[in-house]
Amino acid sequence: MVPAGLRNRYGVAVLVLVAWIAFFDEYDLWTTFKLRRQLARMKSEQAWYQEQIGVTRQHLHQLTSDKQLLEKFARERYLMKRDNEEIFVLVPAED
Numbered sequence: 001m002v003p004a005g006l007r008n009r010y011g012v013a014v015l016v017l018v019a020w021i022a023f024f025d026e027y028d029l030w031t032t033f034k035l036r037r038q039l040a041r042m043k044s045e046q047a048w049y050q051e052q053i054g055v056t057r058q059h060l061h062q063l064t065s066d067k068q069l070l071e072k073f074a075r076e077r078y079l080m081k082r083d084n085e086e087i088f089v090l091v092p093a094e095d
Contacts, residue, residue, distance in 0.1 A: 004011075022029050063070050074080040081087050 027035075063073055079087055079089065
């Protein structure tokens with residue numbers, strides 16, 4: 001027995017259209033599922049990057065407001081020195 005919805009051509013056409021959209025279209029069910037997973041992963045990465053931007057802005061504010069901290073940062077990070085100083089960089093020996 002054939003269901004009542006498939007006895008006419010409109011029911012068959014709707015069934016074929018739904019099957020086409022679900023399995024063969026450019027954005028079928030599997031592709032939509034993968035894209036939603038990717039979107040969720042990217043949103044969590046976005047939250048992490050927003051947090052890192054906040055931390056970096058806080059560090060930048062501290063560096064621009066405190067001259068001693070700025071000098072310490074420049075000396076440690078970029079090996080800057082005063083005119084009457086010499087810098088010795090100690091590199092640990094490898095085993």
